[in-house]
Amino acid sequence: MNKVIRIGTRDSELALWQATTVQNALENLGHKTELLPVKSTGDLNLDQPLYEMGITGIFTKTLDVAMLTNKIDIAVHSMKDVPTALPKGIVEAAVLKRATSKDILLHKGLNFLNSKGTIATGSLRRKAQWLNKYPHHAVVDLRGNVNTRMKKLEESDWNGAIFAAAGLERISLTPENSIDLDWMLPAPAQGAMLVVAIQEDEFCRKALQALNHEHSEICVHVEREFLKELEGGCTAPIGALATIEGDMLHFKGALFSLDGSQKVEVERDLPLADASSIGKICAQEVLQNGGAALMQQIKELLN
Missing domain, CATH: 3.40.190.10 (Periplasmic binding protein-like II)
Incomplete structure (x- = not known):
């Protein structure tokens, strides 16, 4: 089977650059592709701050619907925009090599x-x-x-x-x-590109496996696990960064109050082999050290 892989993307210059990068990589592997840009809800409403919209995945939802209704086969996202829980039937297929997270x-x-x-x-x-x-x-x-x-x-x-x-x-x-801004902790997965596919689409998932960058995947998953455990998303000031040097992983994460006056942070170095649950462990430490009360305060202020 040599089907044309339909690639969904937002229609901004940056999103199209990212989607074209994935398109070129797939075509270099011998696949046929088609680019299908769409405008997301987050791009259409520029008058409201994101946290006021109250929608998780505001930049990804339109593409999710397009995938689930068989209008596109895969979608390319800035990974920091993607909710930590994907819709049923959609899975991560490739994390490309991460660019700078700064x-x-x-x-x-x-x-x-x-x-x-x-x-x-x-x-x-x-x-x-x-x-x-x-x-x-x-x-x-x-x-x-x-x-x-x-x-x-x-x-x-x-x-x-x-x-x-x-x-x-x-x-x-x-x-x-x-x-x-070297002192500023990035958003979890900032600088990384994620390609998602339909879970049952073995052809596309296998094609995208060749684009996956293992170290980038490990780091962004640690950061997103930290975010998920803190119940973050767009509605809380959460920064996280995982980096790999040799066989060691370094992680730093923090939760801030909305006005920046309070900060609860955590930092860890550990062997790469033990990194699978470090995001969750670090988030629990933040919650125990005042983060739980801070998260409650943030939710009350935003609701």
């Missing part, structure tokens, strides 16, 4: 850092970590695809805006007036 600040000069300033981001995680470090700053909401957000920054009186470094690098938009 956040970066696009700015109009850095003199504001030690005085008053305004930073833009649509992420509760970025907002909380920024306010934790710069409590004297204001943080405003910023939504839209990468190009839209960059344009909004340019036309505003804000001092800067926070972006995922990988997204800008992938479409060659990283400007000179940017700095790496």
Whole structure:
């Protein structure tokens, strides 16, 4: 059987870049493919912060429906946008080699850092970590695809805006007036691309196995397990990063209050062979050290 693999994707420049990367990789392996872009609910509504929409997987749901109704065979996502629980019948088929997980600040000069300033981001995680470090700053909401957000920054009186470094690098938009935020914990799975398929579609699942990057898969699963145990998603400021050096895995995770004034963090080094449950163990430690009360406070404030 040599069927055409129908690849679903959001229609932003970054999403299309990611889907085309998967398309090229599959075609290099001898598969026939077709790209089918769609617009997600998260892309259509840019007036509301994500956490106010109250929808898990707002950027992935449209593609999930397209898969389950046999309009597409596989879907390509930024893995940080994917809920930790996939819909019934859909499975992870490949985690591609991860790009940088860093956040970066696009700015109009850095003199504001030690005085008053305004930073833009649509992420509760970025907002909380920024306010934790710069409590004297204001943080405003910023939504839209990468190009839209960059344009909004340019036309505003804000001092800067926070972006995922990988997204800008992938479409060659990283400007000179940017700095790496090495101190900021990324979203779980930030910088990773995930391809999902229908569980019963052995042809597509086998085709995608060749694209899977094992170390990237291990790291993002540890981070997402941490997120799942904390009951995060888009509705809590949670950062996590797992990295592998040799036969060791290093993990750091944290939960922040919405205003950044409180932080509960955890850090571990352990043999790679023992990494399977470390995300859950670290999340339980955070919950026991004040994270459970903090999560309850966050839920009350957002509801």
